Amino acid sequence: MTALRSGGAAAGRSGARRLISDVVLLVVAVVWLGPYAWMTITSLKTLPEITRAPAYPLPQAIQLGAYREVLQAVPVMRYFANTVLMATAIALLQIALALPAGYALAKLRFVGRNAAFVLVLSCLLIPAQVTFVPVFTMLGAAGLVNTFAALILPFGVSALGTFLVRQALLSVPDEIIEAARMDGAGELRIIYLILGPMLRPTLSALFLFSFVFHYNDYFWPLVMTTDDQVRTLPLAIALLREQGTGVRWHLVMAGNVLLSLPVLLVFAAAQRQLLRAVTARV
Amino acid sequence: MKPRHPSSPYLLLLPTAAFLAVFFLVPLLLAARNSFYAWDLLTPPRYVGLRNYEVLAGSGELMGTLLRTLGYSAVVVTLSGSLGLALAVALDRPGPVYAFVRGAVFSAYVVSWVAVALLWMWILDADGVFSAALRGLGLPTMSWLGDPRSALLALAAVSVWKITGYAMVIFLAGLQDIPRALHEAAALDGAGPWRRFRHVTWPLLRPSAAFVATTSLILSFQAFDVIRVMTQGGPVRSTTLFVYAIYEHVFVNLRVGRASAMIVIFFGFLLLLTVLQLWALRAGAPREGRRPS
Structure with a gap:
């Protein structure tokens, strides 16, 4: 059960196949890691920032205000x-x-x-x-x-x-x-x-x-x-x-x-x- | 081996048997019995014969719920299975980058449905990144979760995102069992990548495919969390699948009898799917020397 660890046969790949597999790799990484990144980015924003530009990719600064508010509002621990x-x-x-x-x-x-x-x-x-x-x-x-x-x-x-x-x-x-x-x-x-x-x-x-x-x-x-x-x-x-x-x-x-x-x-x-x-x- | 004392096997099995009886078998029988009663949890149950079943069938609720559940499951199973297969073949390579990306895909399966559902609600929100991206490309967008035409499909898409990693992992394990010599022999015979996949990889992956298809079918048939969090069965019941309908009957409408009739029918379908699974696994021609588990 080392499925995620080791890879299988990858003998003799040409340049074109190499490029295709790199593109696949990139798309897959974006589709599966992008949502996690978006979750983290949103959590570092403030409410005014989100209301003003909901889809803007970066927070103004690394702000932990949302975490403080959640920990106060809900007994998370x-x-x-x-x-x-x-x-x-x-x-x-x-x-x-x-x-x-x-x-x-x-x-x-x-x-x-x-x-x-x-x-x-x-x-x-x-x-x-x-x-x-x-x-x-x-x-x-x-x-x-x-x-x-x-x-x-x-x-x-x-x-x-x-x-x-x-x-x-x-x-x-x-x-x-x-x-x-x-x-x-x-x-x-x-x-x-x-x-x-x-x-x-x-x-x-x-x-x-x-x-x-x-x-x-x-x-x-x-x-x-x-x-x-x-x-x-x-x-x-x-x-x-x-x-x-x-x-x-x-x-x-x-x-x-x-x-x-x-x-x-x-x-x-x-x-x-x-x-x-x-x-x-x- | 001979037990040390004739009664010891029974004593060792007793706790397990007791738990299985109390929490699996008796509840199943109780559900069957309750399905013949009208019961609102407040007043004593009243015997109504087959009335619950008649209402479920007559009102079209049963058919509607069944069709929605089957539609959702069909989309989820087909897409997650084929995507998982494609990813397994594409990512079955050595190196830390591939290992990391495989881990990323599978991580979605490990994370809570609640987290995934909330995350995608935000992404699919009218103000969310998905709509923003579509607008940026000049494409029309809509309220993906708020429109009865798209809500179920949106839930299916989110579920595909979540469970594709499961299919991928099963296929990767299947790929590991294929001797590399077979690929090399086929390559020496001049077979290209597609023909090698078609004639070497796929036939040997068929048991894995049967396993993935049937287990994810049974799992998607039981979908609940994603619905409860994202749509609560709406809009206009377009995402009310089986388990959510049962939940609603008990905890919203206080109709335990009706819910129990749904449970009995639901369980019947699960049994049917399991028979299908056993048949598919047999037809998938298990090879000799297959790992037991």
């Missing part, structure tokens, strides 16, 4: 902490539950194993967009709407994660488990302390993928929360646009930068692990 807490809890819970389940499905012989595996896989077909209404009414009846539990528990098990852990465990030799049993290690000890560390590449890919997905998620927190205390950052940034009279785009774009920067940094630092999970096939 608290929403950020909420979001990170939620996404981390979901990712850890998924790993903690996928390990024993994956172990049973990959390594143990028991009646009903195939049925259990099919059951896990079939839940891949049921997205949150199908379950949210009944889950909302269920959590409402349990008094859990507007709590972290409503944001975290519904994603406690990832069918994809369980599947990926099972696949990774299939290639771990049985001898390792037998030797550990001989040494008197219990099943949970084997699962979490011996097999867990061996699956590090898979688990870190899973963690990153799940973390980024839930950090970004808008749909579920929108449906499950109305309360400031548990609101997440994407919701708060989307609200920036809906508040007040007239859209103050410099504020919205400043919020956008604050929302995207952490994910882009994670992406830059851990591209390979993220790609492992994204390109995984069931």
